[in-house]
Amino acid sequence: xxxxxxxxxxxxxxxxxxxxxxxxxxxxxxxxxxxxxxxxxxxxxxxxxxxxxxxxxxxxxxxxxxxxxxxxxxxxxxxxxxxxxxxxxxxxxxxxxxxxxxxxxxxxxxxxxxxxxxxxxxxxxxxxxxxxxxxxxxxxxxxxxxxxxxxxxxxxxxxxxxxxxxxxxxxxxxxxxxxxxxxxxxxxxxxxxxxxxxxxxxxxxxxxxxxxxxxxxxxxxxxxxxxxxxxxxxxxxxxxxxxxxxxxxxxxxxxxxxxxxxxxxxxxxxxxxxxxxxxxxxxxxxxxxxxxxxxxxxxxxxxxxxxxxxxxxxxxxxxxxxxxxxxxxxxxxxxxxxxxxxxxxxxxxxxxxxxxxxxxxxxxxxxxxxxxxxxxxxxxxxxxxxxxxxxxxxxxxxxxxxxxxxxxxxxxxxxxxxxxxxxxxxxxxxxxxxxxxxxxxxxxxxxxxxxxxxxxxxxxxxxxxxxxxxxxxxxxxxxxxxxxxxxxxxxxxxxxxxxxxxxxxxxxxxxxxxxxxxxxxxxxxxxxxxxxxxxxxxxxxxxxxxxxxxxxxxxxxxxxxxxxxxxxxxxxxxxxxxxxxxxxxxxxxxxxxxxxxxxxxxxxxxxxxxxxxxxxxxxxxxxxxxxxxxxxxxxxxxxxxxxxxxxxxxxxxxxxxxxxxxxxxxxxxxxxxxxxxxxxxxxxxxxxxxxxxxxxxxxxx
Amino acid sequence: xxxxxxxxxxxxxxxxxxxxxxxxxxxxxxxxxxxxxxxxxxxxxxxxxxxxxxxxxxxxxxxxxxxxxxxxxxxxxxxxxxxxxxxxxxxxxxxxxxxxxxxxxxxxxxxxxxxxxxxxx
Numbered sequence: 001x002x003x004x005x006x007x008x009x010x011x012x013x014x015x016x017x018x019x020x021x022x023x024x025x026x027x028x029x030x031x032x033x034x035x036x037x038x039x040x041x042x043x044x045x046x047x048x049x050x051x052x053x054x055x056x057x058x059x060x061x062x063x064x065x066x067x068x069x070x071x072x073x074x075x076x077x078x079x080x081x082x083x084x085x086x087x088x089x090x091x092x093x094x095x096x097x098x099x100x101x102x103x104x105x106x107x108x109x110x111x112x113x114x115x116x117x118x119x120x121x122x123x124x125x126x127x128x129x130x131x132x133x134x135x136x137x138x139x140x141x142x143x144x145x146x147x148x149x150x151x152x153x154x155x156x157x158x159x160x161x162x163x164x165x166x167x168x169x170x171x172x173x174x175x176x177x178x179x180x181x182x183x184x185x186x187x188x189x190x191x192x193x194x195x196x197x198x199x200x201x202x203x204x205x206x207x208x209x210x211x212x213x214x215x216x217x218x219x220x221x222x223x224x225x226x227x228x229x230x231x232x233x234x235x236x237x238x239x240x241x242x243x244x245x246x247x248x249x250x251x252x253x254x255x256x257x258x259x260x261x262x263x264x265x266x267x268x269x270x271x272x273x274x275x276x277x278x279x280x281x282x283x284x285x286x287x288x289x290x291x292x293x294x295x296x297x298x299x300x301x302x303x304x305x306x307x308x309x310x311x312x313x314x315x316x317x318x319x320x321x322x323x324x325x326x327x328x329x330x331x332x333x334x335x336x337x338x339x340x341x342x343x344x345x346x347x348x349x350x351x352x353x354x355x356x357x358x359x360x361x362x363x364x365x366x367x368x369x370x371x372x373x374x375x376x377x378x379x380x381x382x383x384x385x386x387x388x389x390x391x392x393x394x395x396x397x398x399x400x401x402x403x404x405x406x407x408x409x410x411x412x413x414x415x416x417x418x419x420x421x422x423x424x425x426x427x428x429x430x431x432x433x434x435x436x437x438x439x440x441x442x443x444x445x446x447x448x449x450x451x452x453x454x455x456x457x458x459x460x461x462x463x464x465x466x467x468x469x470x471x472x473x474x475x476x477x478x479x480x481x482x483x484x485x486x487x488x489x490x491x492x493x494x495x496x497x498x499x500x501x502x503x504x505x506x507x508x509x510x511x512x513x514x515x516x517x518x519x520x521x522x523x524x525x526x527x528x529x530x531x532x533x534x535x536x537x538x539x540x541x542x543x544x545x546x547x548x549x550x551x552x553x554x555x556x557x558x559x560x561x562x563x564x565x566x567x568x569x570x571x572x573x574x575x576x577x578x579x580x581x582x583x584x585x586x587x588x589x590x591x592x593x594x595x596x597x598x599x600x601x602x603x604x605x606x607x608x609x610x611x612x613x614x615x616x617x618x619x620x621x622x623x624x625x626x627x628x629x630x631x632x633x634x635x636x637x638x639x640x641x642x643x644x645x646x647x648x649x650x651x652x653x654x655x656x657x658x659x660x661x662x663x664x665x666x667x668x669x670x671x672x673x674x675x676x677x678x679x680x681x682x683x684x685x686x687x688x689x690x691x692x693x694x695x696x697x698x699x700x701x
Numbered sequence: 702x703x704x705x706x707x708x709x710x711x712x713x714x715x716x717x718x719x720x721x722x723x724x725x726x727x728x729x730x731x732x733x734x735x736x737x738x739x740x741x742x743x744x745x746x747x748x749x750x751x752x753x754x755x756x757x758x759x760x761x762x763x764x765x766x767x768x769x770x771x772x773x774x775x776x777x778x779x780x781x782x783x784x785x786x787x788x789x790x791x792x793x794x795x796x797x798x799x800x801x802x803x804x805x806x807x808x809x810x811x812x813x814x815x816x817x818x819x820x821x822x
């Protein structure tokens with residue numbers, strides 16, 4: 001079993017209280033009343049302990065429930081009323097139950113004693129609650145820990161209560177009076193601490209005003225009723241000290257609630273202003289929380305105008321947002337868009353007349369089109385919304401029927417518009433980051449498309465070694481290369497560069513691949529393939545886009561190469577330590593769709609020699625830039641090629657790429673880099689078709 | 702971000718666009734605007750001066766393609782002039798000399814327009 005420790009403690013306190021009550025009752029029952037000081041002392045100590053036990057029990061109970069001040073006051077009122085009734089009718093009730101002369105102090109009998117005991121206990125309990133409620137009210141909204149004041153007061157309450165036991169000897173009466181007077185002084189001091197009433201709203205203040213006067217009267221009348229003939233007084237008979245405590249609490253109540261009444265009375269006129277201020281603070285708190293949560297622009301402007309009209313007590317609010325060089329009304333709160341637009345355009349026309357660096361008031365009297373307004377807006381405020389010192393728009397609020405804005409409204413709007421600007425800027429940044437993210441996703445797709453389009457591995461021929469390097473740029477540059485097995489003796493290759501970047505370039509590239517793939521199967525010369533490709537591309541390329549391409553066939557049997565070039569970089573032939581840039585004329589694909597294209601397109605034939613190297617590349621290599629924005633350039637490129645012309649294809653391509661990377665290491669790569677190197681090794685010994693078939697064109701996997 | 706600037710000089714019938722800096726995918730829209738403005742004003746005879754242009758990318762080349770047809774349909778043209786060797790090489794590779802008239806100097810290009818206008822008359 002597991003016990004809840006605080007609950008157990010409360011339980012123990014309650015048990016202590018019950019045990020003490022039983023002991024007290026036993027004492028009352030079996031020890032006959034006496035005026036002796038010993039008897040009174042024991043009696044009053046027992047009562048005191050019982051009250052203390054009950055108060056400690058109640059204290060925990062009250063702390064467990066968070067009670068608001070108004071209901072505490074209400075509870076005090078109820079218990080005061082209960083005590084009032086008990087005291088007023090004690091004579092009647094108890095006399096009906098008892099036959100003895102002294103109804104408050106029965107000499108014999110269990111039942112009469114019990115009745116008086118229970119009756120007194122209800123008063124005792126109510127008193128304890130009232131005492132505790134005062135303690136709670138006292139500690140409400142106290143900034144510093146000033147319980148010392150209250151505890152000192154309680155000590156004097158106890159001293160004053162017990163010193164009544166000394167009243168038998170008149171010599172010591174001054175002690176009782178001293179404690180009593182000090183207690184009252186402390187009560188007055190502590191009763192002034194009622195700052196909590198400032199924090200309740202106007203409506204509650206009105207209720208409090210009403211309650212406090214009634215409760216004050218109840219306390220006074222309880223006091224009056226309880227004093228009087230000592231022998232006919234229930235509490236004096238039960239315990240003189242408790243009686244004194246009762247009187248002190250009565251005085252406390254009377255003073256406290258009188259002060260409360262007058263303070264509340266004086267607070268009522270300012271209650272509305274105070275409520276408004278509190279609402280402003282709450283709105284701003286709410287809004288600052290919202291800044292981090294609401295990121296949708298439309299939702300945000302609605303919230304802003306809603307709060308703006310609240311804090312300025314306006315009838316309407318809207319935002320004039322700068323868009324396409326003009327002002328557009330958004331987030332209209334309690335105003336039609338026609339009215340909002342009319343007023344917005346009035347403000348826009350006259351913005352130079354007013355100092356719109358802060359909130360300004362503008363009277364609608366000067367507005368010529370005032371009669372066109374659907375509702376009679378008479379005064380408006382305009383507050384600038386800025387982000388990074390740039391004007392983004394204005395926050396406007398309006399009042400109808402000649403109600404005026406005051407400086408309080410201006411201050412509130414000034415503060416608020418600053419918050420609102422930040423919130424709007426945040427939402428804009430958020431939108432931007434979403435767009436950026438989407439763009440990056442798009443680029444991921446584009447890179448993936450490109451990766452899938454390019455050949456995953458190079459074909460392998462005995463007489464021809466092939467090396468390729470492709471380095472994509474972040475933005476996807478649109479480079480494309482491919483190889484085709486045209487027939488047993490013919491190897492086809494293509495290199496192309498699509499204009500533009502990103503996803504659009506990737507899609508054109510995919511299309512270009514499809515075109516070359518299918519044309520390679522049916523058309524027998526590079527020139528005709530390019531002419532046909534240009535025709536097909538006419539249907540899809542828009543005017544701004546084009547594709548540079550170079551297409552070539554290598555006849556493995558006859559050792560010849562046929563090439564055609566449509567606007568692409570020259571094809572480099574590296575032979576005998578020298579470079580030849582093959583530049584057959586030709587216009588880029590997609591630049592011209594007339595006969596001009598085919599008429600100008602050349603095709604050249606090269607006889608291949610052993611160790612000839614053919615280099616295909618895109619401008620990503622020659623235009624690779626260093627930190628000084630200098631190009632890698634074709635001179636350096638050619639120099640590297642010549643220096644390494646005796647090496648194999650892989651070595652050469654690695655060497656070139658290493659040099660390019662070293663050259664441009666401090667500058668981001670902004671275009672794809674593609675390098676294809678074909679090295680013609682030797683003339684194949686072809687004695688017959690059979691041997692040819694066995695030796696080449698079988699890709700080694 | 703590399704800088705780019707296009708400014709226009711009005712020589713009556715002929716307009717000259719001066720390019721400066723780097724013309725690539727990011728700066729191309731600025732040149733597109735310049736061409737659109739000329740077309741709006743009915744100026745179809747355009748000479749583009751490349752003296753100050755440091756670099757042109759494929760997207761930059763696309764701008765000329767986008768407007769040449771419109772200009773030619775309206776009895777005008779885009780003539781290119783004063784290119785550095787590097788820039789000319791880029792145009793040359795793509796076969797632009799087969800599509801556009803490219804001149805060594807701005808004056809040559811402007812005079813060509815004036816001559817052809819005189820012939821028409």
